[in-house]
Amino acid sequence: MKAVRFHEYGEPDVLHYEDVDLPEPGPGQVRVRVAATSFNGVDGNIRAGFMQGPMPLTLPHIPGLDVAGTIDALGEGVGGREIGDRVVGFLPFVDDGASAEYVLAPAESLAPAPEGIPLADAAALPLVGLTAWQALFDHAGLKAGQRILISGGGGAVGGYAVQLAKAAGAHVIATGSPRSVEQVKAAGADEVIDHTATEVTTAVTGPVDVLLNLAPIDPAEYAALAGLVRDGGVVVGTTVWMPAPADEERGVRAVDVYVRSDAGQLAELVARVDRGALTVDVSERVPLADLASVHARAAAGALPGKVIVLPATA
Incomplete structure (x- = not known):
């Protein structure tokens, strides 16, 4: 699969669009076919190496804390989820993220995706x-x-x-x-x-x-x-x-505030989106291959708002 990874900490140019092995879900995990992830300010701090203390990573690392997509494989012991479910979630900080065509996620961290907006746009919601x-x-x-x-x-x-x-x-x-x-x-x-x-x-x-x-x-x-x-x-x-x-x-x-993943709270936010009580705002949609440029623009203070990032297969 295609993914963006950094093999070392540094400026946005350490991000590389490359081929990566397709991950297999372990116990309690699902594999999600990514419709989109999003850029968050903390992504730039993690990539630059500013968060190594609280968030020790194994390099190379795939960024992308938000995910919206479709479950395509189930790990052992996963209940209440089906292949084909449309989901949204906030992924663990230290695991590989969703700047890829597929990502592994703890099943318990996911909520059903909103029905009233495009699946990719839902990636702008979780974190x-x-x-x-x-x-x-x-x-x-x-x-x-x-x-x-x-x-x-x-x-x-x-x-x-x-x-x-x-x-x-x-x-x-x-x-x-x-x-x-x-x-x-x-x-x-x-x-x-x-x-x-x-x-x-x-x-x-x-x-x-x-x-x-x-x-x-x-x-x-x-x-x-x-x-x-x-x-x-x-x-x-x-x-x-x-x-x-x-x-x-x-x-x-x-x-x-140190934000934490909470599927119940996320499900409540999704419910509000679906009944028109909460608006998800997406200012720009960019292809995954251009993620480094998003990081560069963010560092320069030039992002227009919430940016979602789409793999070529989305």
């Missing part, structure tokens, strides 16, 4: 959708009637976070750039702040119950935004290299 869900509900405990400030509402996680927070009955304030403001509004934010033109701390009127930071902001700005959180509130961040600031004197707790 970022689960990050948003876990940040809002597992860690922030967001409830109806609360006020939430989402810093970075125009990003891939932010789009889901805005939709999910609004659906939960929260009052959603979100930041965006000029190119994403309309998108953030369309996602359902009650207030949208263009952070390039306005000081966010002065634009937010009144305290918020939750600050969700998804953006690589300056630590001083992060601390200033945390100052908007009411006593007893919570700061949740996904920029784990810059810990979320707490304020013990005011009872403001801080949580750094």
Whole structure:
């Protein structure tokens, strides 16, 4: 089969499109014929070698944490799955990923794919959708009637976070750039702040119950935004290299999100997609052979939004 691998850590040019043996599923695994994977920011950090401590890999390695596709082989002991099932999932960080024509996946990590969107587009959902869900509900405990400030509402996680927070009955304030403001509004934010033109701390009127930071902001700005959180509130961040600031004197707790695979939560996200309550946004579809260029554009800050990557057989 064809796959993209890196044999050493480094710049995007370490990614090579090459022939790889077809993998065989082991106990508890299924083999998925890949319709698409997606690019996530963490993919670039893994390829560059920045994540070797928490995510030790065996090289060469196939990247691609998201998968949407069709089951084509079952490993020993797999129940409740059939060949031909359309599935979506978030793959283990340290295993070979879905930047290939076929990938192995733990059967328990997969959910049925959405029926209402193209199968390939579903690859844009798992990692970022689960990050948003876990940040809002597992860690922030967001409830109806609360006020939430989402810093970075125009990003891939932010789009889901805005939709999910609004659906939960929260009052959603979100930041965006000029190119994403309309998108953030369309996602359902009650207030949208263009952070390039306005000081966010002065634009937010009144305290918020939750600050969700998804953006690589300056630590001083992060601390200033945390100052908007009411006593007893919570700061949740996904920029784990810059810990979320707490304020013990005011009872403001801080949580750094490390997303985990959860098939049940993913199935709930899929159900919302199918009933039209959650929109999956795909900005670009590129062939697998061009994955290195996607990594290069991401490193240069030139990706337009969520990119899915399609093998030639898709």
